[in-house]
Amino acid sequence: MKRTSRKSPQPKPARRAFSTDVETLRRIALSFPGIEEGTSYGTLAFRVGKKFICRMKEDGESLAIRMEFGEREILVEGEPETFYFTEHYRNYPMVLVRLPNVHPDELKRIFGNVWRKYAGKRLIESSGR
Template sequence: MSLDWNSVTAFALGLPDTELSTSYGKPAIKVASNGRAFLHGSREEGSFVLAIDQDTKEMLIETDPETFWQTPHYHGWPGLLVRYGSPDPERVLAMIERSRDWTAARPRPKPRKKA
């Protein structure tokens, strides 16, 4: 199985309580009940962004840096770059599901104050 944007978004949209949306001007998949994105496009060629807790993020980067990685932009942020060309696409899909579950458990973001 080969992953691309269409296959990862189709998988993510098949998970419960998800919807197609945008995040930072890029297409994204959000948890519908809290409006939080858990998967979105990336400016990094050949990768997408997955929202995930810091412990899981560090473990994934350590155990599979060819698939899971970050640029300085993502340091300290619960976001992880994922390469489409992973040798273990099943693990990537499992992490998408884990990301959706983690994101669904988070509260709705607080509204931002208008300047």
């Protein structure tokens, strides 16, 4: 009888905290044409035109950002230490992001997806993005 060895699965490497913060968020957001900084519910928020993109949560570390339900589910399942939602957001197309845990490039990708959805054809074409 042939013996097969089973290797125990290697533990996942610990996720590195990236220390993405509000200033990094601001730099990313304002790098997109037409973005306006303001407030929503008393916290920092960004819009393109009059369309809401995201806002900081009251805890000062979480960002509520618009996102399709399908993408949200993939992110929450794959990286629950970074992406999550509360019961309040269950029926809204948004995800909560723990800024210290998200890589700035990933945040820029997510922000860019929302920006492209709401920026409008002219703004997108004129920006070359």
